[in-house]
Amino acid sequence: MAVTKTNEPAVNNMNYKDALQDKIFKIIAQAANELNVESYVIGGFVRDLILKRDHKKDIDIVAVGSGIELALKVSELIPNKPKVQVFKNYGTAMLRYHDMDIEFVGARKESYNHDSRNPIVENGTLEDDQNRRDFTINALALSLNESTFGELVDPFNGLADMENKTIKTPLDPDITYSDDPLRMMRAIRFASQLNFEIEAESLASITKNKDRINIISGERIVDELNKILMSDVPSVGFLLLYQTGLLDIILPELTALNQVEEIEGHTHKNNFYHTLEVVDNICPNTDDVWLRWSALLHDIGKAPTKRYNKKQGWTFHGHEFLGGKMAKKIFERLHMPLNQKLKFVQKMVMMSSRPIVLAQDIVTDSAVRRLVFDAGEDVENLMTLCEADITTKNPNKFKKYHNNFKIVREKIVEVEERDKVRVFQPPISGEEIMELFNLKPSREIGVLKEAVKEAILEGEIPNEYQAAYDFVLMKAEKMGLKKVAK
Template identity: 55%
Template sequence: MRMLSDDELAMLLDKKIFHTISEVADGLGVECYVVGGYVRDLFLERPSNDIDVVVVGSGIDVAQTLKNRLGRAAHLSVFRNFGTAQVKYHDTEVEFVGARKESYSHDSRKPHVEDGTLEDDQNRRDFTINALAVCLNADRFGELVDPFDGLADLEDGIIRTPLDPDITFSDDPLRMMRCVRFATQLKFYIEDETFDALTRNAERLKIISGERIEEELNKIILADQPSRGFVDLHRAGLLTLILPELTVLDNVETRKGRAHKNNFYHTLEVLDNVCRRQDERRSYLVEKLQDKDADEKQKEEWKADLQHLDDHRLWLRWAALMHDVGKAKCKRWDDVQGWTFHNHNYVGAKMVPAIFRRMKLPMDMKMKYVQKLVDLHMRPIVIADEEVTDSAVRRLVNDAGDDIDDLMMLCEADITSKNSQRKQRFLENFRMVREKITDLKEKDYKRLLQPCIDGNEIMEMFDLKPSREVGQLKQALKQAVLDNTVPNEREPLMALLQEKAKALGLKTKQV
């Protein structure tokens, strides 16, 4: 964090957009302030292009005049129902709103709004660090207005509400999610009185739509260390309202002196591990792409890897969050083995669609990606724990498809054993699995793993409609190719097909 004087703030705001806003506001005779996250991030030295401006008067009038002053390069959007307007200018977005005071009814987060002063507007802000305002009027340009000591809270790394936190959270319960989100993103601590209010008002979260909760939760998941947010959500009683399937994992049971690990905190450790591995992989790829001597074909592969990594960044983290979600339903005691969680991957994968639907998360390929990784996440571990055979790795590559590297990243993150020798053995075996995968990719097994005789040809050959027999014959050919007992060539596969069809009592169609 950097402490800034008013003069230094004025220098940081010495840009065309701010000076033009200043001229417009002075011309209209209204007070004008840049507020909220943009000001906060100036002190935290974080880049930001999203600017919020409060006008003591009509924000829409200032926005419309600003657009006219900036000309064709500026684009104006007006939202009269909300009393706001947005001006987009090059890569910068400025949101304008008139200063206001708000009051709420108990069953809605939609406020009753009245015109107000700057003080009224700062009173309604969610946290002290977001209530900072810097004047844009020419005679006070760069002057900080900080009525709640938000600057001190920034310096101390504290999240605190400007007014009574019970009123703040009860009025708009989404602020509870934002409280945890800001604490997670900024690695700040939630002040005790504010945290206690989270606990007291947790049930109010029920009036918030799934879409708004999902938006804040995804921002927590995308933070550098999302476990911080999930611990806070859990401690405050919010997580059980959002993802009860996770909170039931916060359990350790002991029988005959044998205990299982706490699968909730294990899940959070895996999630953080995935985040770290994603960041390491991204840094590696970016560095490689800067190599001027690298082969162009190789660069294209790195670009594709980087694009895949970025596209799946959030969803691989969701897979980490969900990977053990089936364990609560699968926990059993065995007098010989102790605690077991057999088939928890399969049960967890079955749970994913219902969780995504309830959370208003996408039900498209993103959900199927998460579901697939949850289902497959035990496979590399089983392979690594036994002999790393070509056949087993072929099957894994075939089932994981283009997501095989993501699956391996998840599985490596899943090794959280405190036994250093056991952990090292698994990681070494995973290295062997990765080498085998690379070898198979180089031999283009991905293309060869699909038998060259497909279901349509089988149905035509034996005069069948889609049926169990067709599935059995397709599976027999696929198994033979995966096991490498028959080459993926037409003649030997046709011989095997005739043999399997005969065993099922099928005859070739007469032409």
Template identity: 55%
Template sequence: MRDLSDAQLAQLLDKDIFHLISASADKLGLECYVVGGYVRDLFLERPSNDIDVVVVGSGIQVASELKKALGKKAHLSVFRNFGTAQVKYHNHEVEFVGARKESYSHDSRKPVVEDGTLEDDQNRRDFTINALAVCLNKDRFGELVDPFDGVGDLWDGIIRTPLDPDITFDDDPLRMMRCIRFATQLNFFIEDETFDAIERNADRIGIVSGERIVDELNKIMLCRRPSKGFVDLQRSGLLQRIIPELTALDIVETRNGRAHKNNFYHTLEVLDNVCKAQEKSIASDGNGHDSGPNVWLRWAALFHDIGKTKSKRWDPAIGWTFHNHNIIGAKMIPGIFRRMKLPMDAKMKYVQKLVNLHMRPIAIADDEVTDSAVRRLMNDAGDDIDDLMTLCEADITSKNEVRKKRFLENFRVVREKLTDLKEKDYKRLLQPCIDGNEIMEMFHLKPSPVVGQLKQTLKDAVLDNKVPNEREPLMNLLMAKAKECGLV
């Protein structure tokens, strides 16, 4: 976080794209401002390529003028129904909209829009930190307009709404999800009055489409510590309306003095552990991860114990049990994904598989780690074996350090066995089943270059998938090559 004067803001905006926007607006005699996230991120020293511009007048006119100035390399998209336009140029995406004021009906997130002033436009913004505006017109270039002290809230690490939060959230209930998402992304706190309004308006989330909710959940999932967001979702009452199966885990029952752990908070600890493991993996991978962390492994962590509520039983001899919770949880996944509008394709099957298998490595690590048990696990997990192991290691959240150390050491043994078996199986699958000794015996040869040549012919054929690694087709190939060499 840094403090920025108007002169410093002007210096940071001293780029061709902003001067061209400025010239386009001035040519048309219209006020224009860069607003929202781009300005916020200048103060937070975060990178941002997406630029939102508010024009007091027609945003489409300024966008069209900018397109002319940029020439053929720029692409203009106009959305007249919404009064917006977008200009794409190199790494920049500039969204233009006319300043407006909005009014809502109770049963819809779609507002009635009227032309407005900059003040009207800032009043309709979701949070004070997103209501910052910097003028781009030449005579006021770099001037900050901050009517709600959004900069102060950035310094204090607070999320709050510009106007009455009850009205803000009642008008557009998705803002409640965005509030928690921003608090999670920025590691900010939600101001008390704003949070209380989320609790009061939680039922309003019912008018928001599943796709929009999932979009916000995915953004929370991709935060460094998503547990913060899910705790806020639970405290506010939103989670009960979105994923009640997860809320149901937030309970501790005691019988005869014996209690089970709170599986909701255990789940969030596992989720954060997976995030740490992914962050460590990306940092240590010299090839980089341009696509970012695998969000579906994080969903698997969130749902890995979802079956515990249905499987919970009391056994007087051993206490609380959750037998087959992994199998029950895996069966629940398709229904949850369908209801939440999550994808029903390979991503769902991936999550379902990891939920189903997440107890297997623990069972193997608890016993003698045999080749056959690990090979069966590899066969069932397929290409997702490494993700499964990451999930299982993250699942060790015991406060008993001796027990935790023992499990992690056993998992290390399982990982070593996996690596060893992968190598063995690779060699078994890709090394020709006819070896050099058999070739020498068949043609009465001693070790020599011709033996190496015959071996290489078979190996190349297997590696190039020209023939299956089976005795009969390889023997036919060998005999043909031996004939070329004058051996038969």
């Protein structure tokens, strides 16, 4: 097909032919030529190439013909003949070349039924294939054909949209978003990742079509939420989700926090905007998506536990415990992993106030021991979360809280080095207690083990065998148990 020329903006000051110097593009071009089909590299690779982002891991190739045949021919031309994964139902194929995953698809046009995002597919032209793309910045293609190698095909002025930092659909946004409602999440995700703005008509269309998100699976939604959370400033994406009404459908537990009440002149802070600030705060300090989820969910228990009384003002008693239970319901509803990832998030939510309380009071060894014992290997993550939770705009309070957290961190190191409670194991085992007092498995053994643990955490005895042994003998005597003579 003819290559569409555009008035290329300043963002496009590169030689695309030079950008396609990797040997794989020459091999694809040769294979396409032998099969007498047109081939193009399209989509995210081209977008990120122009934006100077990492672009070498995933490559999409469109063939005006059979993408599967092109993939098989490419494999033949590569010396080690990499295995081609064929997905006949989708008309696609994939192979791995060095560290790149390369997917091949035949150019196609699509139509949709109202109750499904799975398209009805027909063979088509490159223009048809570009029409079905979600955004103009993802419809850019680079020719791999001999006569036009490296030339850009940009029918929707995607380069201009990149220059203007705009997310825009190639066709009517109502059709684009209604056909595949996941594109609404993708638009917001790209806005968050790239720091682009969604075109006004397109943004209004997302609001109009928001209820269509209900046909999308939880797994797909979470994949986009994770990518928003992993952007540099996730609040950009979450504010767009809120503005368009999508967040109220996907995570109503979060939007419930966007309520500020006043009684007798007393108000409480807006916990929704506070939460987004905490998420932004934590991002420079962790790339762990589950710790970022913990920040997102750490206050969700506050809406249902909010109470007012004249003595204390606004309270949120037990919001951490309830928040942990609510986190599980969210994970179940969105089909998120119900394994150690959930347990980690629940632990972070349920313990999210503990270090904050410590940082406000005199830091005692016993309080720190209990914190480290309960948090275990996750104590550093918990401290990172709690430091991100400091959103006060009062510079004196901000400095004071951070200084106090520094003291807590130092105390954690000191107590852990001395008492080894992070991976706590009782110095004296249940089996030895049974042997000492000639006991069978019984309640008394649990009572004695718990007493040893409490004595260590309270600092009554060191975390050492002899001290624990002597303590057990003393405690057992009070319980009327006699040591067996040997």
